[in-house]
Amino acid sequence: MRVDLHVHTYPASSCSTIAYRDLIACCREQHIAAIALTNHGDVSDNRRLEGPLADIGTILVHGVEISTLWGDFIVYSPDLDYLASFSDIQAVPQAGTIADDAAIVWVHPAAGGGLSRSTYYSALAHQVAPLIDAVEVWNGNWTGTSYVETAERLARTLGLPETAGSDAHRSDRIGFCTTEIDGDVGSTADVVAAIKARAVTPVAPVAPQGAGRRVGHLFDLFRR
Numbered sequence: 001m002r003v004d005l006h007v008h009t010y011p012a013s014s015c016s017t018i019a020y021r022d023l024i025a026c027c028r029e030q031h032i033a034a035i036a037l038t039n040h041g042d043v044s045d046n047r048r049l050e051g052p053l054a055d056i057g058t059i060l061v062h063g064v065e066i067s068t069l070w071g072d073f074i075v076y077s078p079d080l081d082y083l084a085s086f087s088d089i090q091a092v093p094q095a096g097t098i099a100d101d102a103a104i105v106w107v108h109p110a111a112g113g114g115l116s117r118s119t120y121y122s123a124l125a126h127q128v129a130p131l132i133d134a135v136e137v138w139n140g141n142w143t144g145t146s147y148v149e150t151a152e153r154l155a156r157t158l159g160l161p162e163t164a165g166s167d168a169h170r171s172d173r174i175g176f177c178t179t180e181i182d183g184d185v186g187s188t189a190d191v192v193a194a195i196k197a198r199a200v201t202p203v204a205p206v207a208p209q210g211a212g213r214r215v216g217h218l219f220d221l222f223r224r
């Protein structure tokens with residue numbers, strides 16, 4: 001099942017223009033089976049949207065994005081009280097202190113920290129390694145070849161699975177990048193388990209024309 005693992009809504013993320021009704025409308029119109037909501041250190045929209053989305057048949061996958069000195073990370077967990085303990089900008093969590101039912105993904109690593117304005121440098125990889133379960137290699141806001149290739153190289157070097165997410169801040173960007181998850185997703189716990197079991201595959205963005213051609217293929221053409 002394909003799931004967009006990185007979406008922001010307003011007002012929980014002030015940088016987003018996707019209001020509650022926009023997300024509900026998008027999920028209804030596109031028959032979205034599951035979608036993650038990953039606001040900056042704020043789970044209030046997760047609490048508000050879980051029920052209305054369930055009513056239209058969409059599973060809401062819970063996460064928060066945190067911005068740190070080492071970059072941005074998304075913590076996925078079914079426990080909203082646990083996720084609420086994280087802040088939009090905060091210290092790097094200590095490896096080994098993360099809840100067993102949570103998974104951490106290093107998002108847009110080469111782009112650095114969005115809110116913390118930290119800068120990526122290659123030596124970060126070994127510091128970050130003990131903390132994370134996966135690397136987001138496709139992010140809808142950072143599709144340049146250097147961002148994608150750096151993230152892919154990190155995942156390979158660290159021996160970790162790869163994910164993708166739109167990082168949508170506008171409704172029309174929802175689903176631009178998705179992660180193929182083996183099997184069905186019936187809950188946040190299923191996504192956490194899939195990440196830890198390496199049962200995830202990043203899906204490159206579809207070209208804007210929607211003809212089914214993948215941007216990744218276009219990059220391949222340019223490289224030849």
Ligand SMILES: [Zn+2]
Nearest residue numbers: 065072107114
């Ligand atoms: Zn970010």
Ligand SMILES: [Zn+2]
Nearest residue numbers: 006008065167
């Ligand atoms: Zn984000």
